[in-house]
Amino acid sequence: MHTAIGPFTLEFWKEGRTQERRSGLRGTVPGFGEVVLTAPLPLKHTPGSVVSEVRGPSTPTAVFETRGIHTEATDLPTLNGSTLRVGDAIVHLRRNRFGLTLRARALHFRYGGDHYRLRAVSRKRFVLTRRADDEDPGVSLAAKQSGLGGGRKLVVRTTGRAVAAGIALVSLFAGVDRAPLTRGGAVRAALGRSTRLLAESQA
Secondary structure, three states: OOOOOOOOEEEEEEEEOHHHOOEEEEHHHHEEEEEEOOOOOOOOHHHEEEEEEEEEEEEEEEEEEEEHHHHHHOOOEOOEEEEEEOOOOOEEEEOOOOOOOOOOOEEEEEEEEEEEEEEEOOEEEEEEEEEEOOOOOOOEEEEEOOOOOHHOOEEEEEEEEEEEHHHHHHHHHHOOHHHHHOOOHHHHHHHHHHHHHHHHHHO
């Protein structure tokens, strides 16, 4: 179902203690009900990987998982060594790691017959676009993250008619390290992971 919706906001939540602690963002999306992002899932339940997940009664469950040694130096799943699952489908991701512009470095994928593009605007802002086709003019979901700690939130503004998968996906990418979508962010992320791994190896 394609639905025209206004802006919506997901706000920080946290529950549990130590190894069972869960946190992320959640809120109510007009026409789609509650959406809950857990980012990341407790490491106790995802050994060897870092996983973020979105669930909601009217949206498909979306999961972004990263495996590899670099997961020891990151708090969120990254675009490197990653797997995206929406419902029962595994979604193939592609991007140009050597692109010189934000548009060239965008993440592209296809789900449910729709073509999507995730493009960074800045470190805290990104846009998820569903390409127009013969049946629908497509949609643009512009997301902005702000705040620190318990004051974190995500505000999404929609242009066009959204579908449930798009709502789940734009929420999920708020719980993913999107640094590689910008040249500077990719460099900073690589240096940060190297420094953290070195520090942990010497501890």
